Amino acid sequence: MKQACLGMDLGGSNLFSVAYDTTSGEPVLESKIDTEARSGYAHVIARIASQITEIERRLQDTGYTVTAIGLGVPGAVDADHGLIHIAPNLDWHGVHLVADLPVTDEIRKKIRLINDVNAGLFGELREINPVPACAVAYFCGTGIGGAIAFHGQLLTGVGGSAGEVGHMVIRKGGKRCQCGRRGCLEAYIGKWALNARIQRALIKNKATSLKQMIDYDLTKIPIKSATLKKAYAKRDSFTRKLLERHYAAYLAAGISQTVNLLSPDVVILGGGVMEALGDALLPAVYDRLEKHCLASVPTLRLATLGDYAGTKGAAYYAAGQMAASGVV
Incomplete structure (x- = not known):
């Protein structure tokens, strides 16, 4: 089965997700939905989880398996502990996002948090x-x-x-x-x-x-x-x-x-x-x-990648972190 890494860019307005073929680096699937941030934390993480589940299903239908999921978040992120210290534009403070996501343990193990601009810079540097x-x-x-x-x-x-x-x-x-x-x-x-x-x-x-x-x-x-x-x-x-x-x-x-x-x-x-x-x-x-x-x-x-900078950076950051930890 072919492999893909999924990059998700969570903003105050939209959640933009793109899956990249891990061999070619080309995008194979993308989706954008409203964040609906003002409906509260529980609502937003439910939407994130729903997107992950839906995208994994669609990828499986085309012969792909997701090996890593990078989630870029607009705030101060402790990636090692899946913690967001503060995300002002989402009004989040001290939330354990990865642990709180309503997804299976199998999916949760694939997720790596990254600050959204760190993800954007990481993506742009791949072009320089x-x-x-x-x-x-x-x-x-x-x-x-x-x-x-x-x-x-x-x-x-x-x-x-x-x-x-x-x-x-x-x-x-x-x-x-x-x-x-x-x-x-x-x-x-x-x-x-x-x-x-x-x-x-x-x-x-x-x-x-x-x-x-x-x-x-x-x-x-x-x-x-x-x-x-x-x-x-x-x-x-x-x-x-x-x-x-x-x-x-x-x-x-x-x-x-x-x-x-x-x-x-x-x-x-x-x-x-x-x-x-x-x-x-x-x-x-x-x-x-x-x-x-x-x-x-x-x-x-x-920046040259536009909306794709954050998703590409998050996806390849997560893939690198998974590889470094020996998971993939």
Whole structure:
């Protein structure tokens, strides 16, 4: 029977799952469902379990067996113990995800947790040759996630929480973040933070084409990257100022702290916002980054795998961990 490794990317909005042929590396099956995060932890893990079971069944029908399952989660992850310390955008705190999943013991043994941006960086590094000595990732979407790798090996830190760039405090006593603290980078450029600025603009009747483009409830759904891209392309002045001045400035400030600490070869920028608008925003980020960095500015590289970065990284991380433990 052919073998596949399954990568799952759990976000605040969607759960995207892709199975990869372990020999060719090609995707053989994919599925995307709503996370329905606001329905609570028990509901979300039931949906994850249902997806795993359904995908395994569909793969078996095509002659595949799943040997490893990588689950990327947006938060501080202790992979060794299947523990999520905190996942702010899911409102999870101290949950033993692997143990809690309503799946069989056989399936549970195949599952390996990984931070979602660690998974994204791990996936993107498979596309870069030669692998950089030091690479940092910033994935910008509902939250702002980060990851670090030296010579292709992830730096996870004690308890697995290294790379949480979205929760670097960039303004003492600043805006309250989803994590409960104040002044985090995510509190300024995470999508819920952008929502707040957009909602204030709409309430004040500021001139912006976003009024006609947003046909969903911003109190329940974070601003969509596609909406921002559309407004930006129409040269909407409010959107351009929001992204080129506010967003680019705070993103550059965050990146500069990482650059001054680690001096990486490359910073990989991914996530929904950068995938939609990265080409337009890179010049503004570069310009501000040059003013903040003590030494040379590293290469800024847009992620190339899109939604597949997290699933591919999670799948091959899990496969590697299973192989290292002698399970496969």
